[in-house]
Amino acid sequence: MKNIKKWQINMNEISKYITTSNISTNGSFKIGMLDDMTYLDITRRVGPPTNFFGEDAHKVQCEWIFNVNGDIFTLYDWKTYNLDYTLKELTVWSVGGFDNTDKNMQILLDYLVMQKNKYGPSLESINSINSKF
Numbered sequence: 001m002k003n004i005k006k007w008q009i010n011m012n013e014i015s016k017y018i019t020t021s022n023i024s025t026n027g028s029f030k031i032g033m034l035d036d037m038t039y040l041d042i043t044r045r046v047g048p049p050t051n052f053f054g055e056d057a058h059k060v061q062c063e064w065i066f067n068v069n070g071d072i073f074t075l076y077d078w079k080t081y082n083l084d085y086t087l088k089e090l091t092v093w094s095v096g097g098f099d100n101t102d103k104n105m106q107i108l109l110d111y112l113v114m115q116k117n118k119y120g121p122s123l124e125s126i127n128s129i130n131s132k133f
Helices: 002-017 039-046 083-088 102-115 123-131
Strands: 029-035 062-068 071-076 092-097
Touching: 029 102, 039 062, 039 083, 039 102, 062 102, 071 102, 092 102
Parallel strands: none
Antiparallel strands: 029 092, 062 071, 071 092
């Protein structure tokens, strides 16, 4: 039971941060991967991307920025060059950061994966996501 309580504390900590656009990610680099997660899965849990660059972007079309216990992480599509593919088919996302802080990165990844199927999408949320593109 103690492990469950500790895990719940971690979930509450990450919930406080979700996404923020007030953090610079200049100098961050790829430190990990998130597999088996679609754009819709991610937006169901944490909302739309912090930064959406769209098809005019060179290497990244959308990016979420997270602060987990003081460590900054980004979740982004890397070199898909196809917005439709990113939104509908991409299932492997890059995780960026400044240092390979395994513990906090794992908290973020576990949070996203464990919450993936917790809430089914409402028709309103699907329409809202689609209407932005």
